[in-house]
Amino acid sequence: MPDYFETELKLKVLQPGDNVLQAFQNSEYIGQLVPENAWTTTRMEAWYYDTAEQSLQKAGIAYRVRREGDNWVATVKANGSSDGGLHQREEWNLASPDCEPRPELFAELPIGPKLLDTIGDQPLQPLFATVFERYAAEVSFEAARVELAVDEGKILAGELSEPIREVELELKEGQPVALLRLGAAIAREIPLAPEPKSKYFRALLLAGLAEQQPKPVVDLPIQTALADGLSLLMSVAVGKLFSTYQAFLAHSDEPRHAYQMRVKLRRLRSLLVFAKPCIPLEDFQTWKQMLAEWGRVFGPLRDLDVLAVEWEELCNSPYITFDSRPWLGDTISKRRLAQLEQVSQTINQGRLSAELLELWAWSEGHPWQPGEYPSTIGAFARWRIGGWLAALLDAGKTANWENDQELHALRLRLKRIRYTLAAMPFYTDRRSIKLLTEIKAMQDLFGTLNDRAVAGRLLTTLARGATRAVYRDIGILSGWQGRGEQSARSQLQRQWRNFRQAAKRWLDA
Numbered sequence: 001m002p003d004y005f006e007t008e009l010k011l012k013v014l015q016p017g018d019n020v021l022q023a024f025q026n027s028e029y030i031g032q033l034v035p036e037n038a039w040t041t042t043r044m045e046a047w048y049y050d051t052a053e054q055s056l057q058k059a060g061i062a063y064r065v066r067r068e069g070d071n072w073v074a075t076v077k078a079n080g081s082s083d084g085g086l087h088q089r090e091e092w093n094l095a096s097p098d099c100e101p102r103p104e105l106f107a108e109l110p111i112g113p114k115l116l117d118t119i120g121d122q123p124l125q126p127l128f129a130t131v132f133e134r135y136a137a138e139v140s141f142e143a144a145r146v147e148l149a150v151d152e153g154k155i156l157a158g159e160l161s162e163p164i165r166e167v168e169l170e171l172k173e174g175q176p177v178a179l180l181r182l183g184a185a186i187a188r189e190i191p192l193a194p195e196p197k198s199k200y201f202r203a204l205l206l207a208g209l210a211e212q213q214p215k216p217v218v219d220l221p222i223q224t225a226l227a228d229g230l231s232l233l234m235s236v237a238v239g240k241l242f243s244t245y246q247a248f249l250a251h252s253d254e255p256r257h258a259y260q261m262r263v264k265l266r267r268l269r270s271l272l273v274f275a276k277p278c279i280p281l282e283d284f285q286t287w288k289q290m291l292a293e294w295g296r297v298f299g300p301l302r303d304l305d306v307l308a309v310e311w312e313e314l315c316n317s318p319y320i321t322f323d324s325r326p327w328l329g330d331t332i333s334k335r336r337l338a339q340l341e342q343v344s345q346t347i348n349q350g351r352l353s354a355e356l357l358e359l360w361a362w363s364e365g366h367p368w369q370p371g372e373y374p375s376t377i378g379a380f381a382r383w384r385i386g387g388w389l390a391a392l393l394d395a396g397k398t399a400n401w402e403n404d405q406e407l408h409a410l411r412l413r414l415k416r417i418r419y420t421l422a423a424m425p426f427y428t429d430r431r432s433i434k435l436l437t438e439i440k441a442m443q444d445l446f447g448t449l450n451d452r453a454v455a456g457r458l459l460t461t462l463a464r465g466a467t468r469a470v471y472r473d474i475g476i477l478s479g480w481q482g483r484g485e486q487s488a489r490s491q492l493q494r495q496w497r498n499f500r501q502a503a504k505r506w507l508d509a
Helices: 020-026 028-033 112-119 177-187 199-207 226-250 255-274 281-316 328-347 351-364 377-398 404-423 430-463 468-508
Strands: 005-013 040-050 061-068 071-083 086-096 125-141 144-157 160-173 192-194
Touching (some): 005 177, 020 028, 020 144, 028 177, 061 112, 071 226, 125 160, 125 199, 144 177, 160 177, 160 199, 177 192, 177 351, 226 255, 226 404, 255 281, 255 377, 281 328, 281 351, 281 468, 328 430, 328 468, 377 404, 377 468, 430 468
Antiparallel strands (some): 005 086, 005 160, 005 192, 040 125, 061 071, 125 144, 144 160
């Protein structure tokens, strides 16, 4: 790894009212890592520059001049990645006399030609600034040297501002997996969540100069060694879950984020099952149970959100009229707020972050055991997914299509295949895309039946002690859902034939 390559793990503080540094200094675990007198305090004031056309941003370059105590440091960052809070990028730092941009200072460095060519004759202008106090100490952890920094301050963009309250673990020497393990250990002491967005990108969003973080492109050739491929797939899945986690924390009132949390947990669990032949049994059971438990945390909230969406669709239908004000929506909202409070209390403890970071570190440590299975990720995927598909087609031949428990079992197997197939970046051929399309259509029908069953149980609990108006609304919604269930059942056999045809073509390829 070149000297100018930076690797760091960013962690957002979950509790808004906490004194972050005090929490660190009061932690027995961190006290063992960092003596109280080892902390240093530095005031940081950084200005970010670009051309009027945002040429540097478009080229994937960030240019910053920062005052660190009494010194000015000019920095260029480029060619970076940010997966689930683990940020890796090229970085060059040079002393500067003041805060004015001087890109010519970097002319002799590897980034110099690209930097100067991108700017050309255009003047650089300030975009925004960050001002914060950094409390830092260097620690030794698992044969690695890590700078542990606590940043508290603000991002400033014109009249807008946003707080900075984060922890950075920067790798000075050693392997990146040490950052994940250290981050997990700290998150068990202090509620934290990985922060996938850098201060620079957060400032771009605040200033209205960016809309969303670009999705990382997964480079996984089909001939990649199996161990490397499995570690990469797990890393990507954990990173996506952490991004969804951040969205849920920021917008927990929006039902889609709770739903996506549950989906991302299931996708990660599907990958774990995909890799099961390569995983020691005890490890597999530990991680599978952990993911299942977190899925159950979000399950009741997701069920209420599905019910709320169906109720809203019913109320907006031109075919439904009420003789008086509907009240069920208020009842669902109150129940959701109570359930959301329970979920928030659970995840704000930081345990989810700690356990996912531990899973990520475990997968990065290449725990895969040898066995009699294909040695490349492409061949292994073909073997595993192909085996699942063939077994599912056989199960469909003998399934009782009037038995909802058997249909639910088929649904779960379909979901596992879909999530795993979609996670393989090399399956972009027409047959794979067609198979995914037919699986989703089949899954949607099964999902309608499952949602109907779940809603029935949920509506029964909502009916206890309810008013006559709410009883009326529950009856109307039950009829509405019954109509949807009947429609889904009438399409099952036809859609299964479509899926079966697509699956056979994929298996024959």
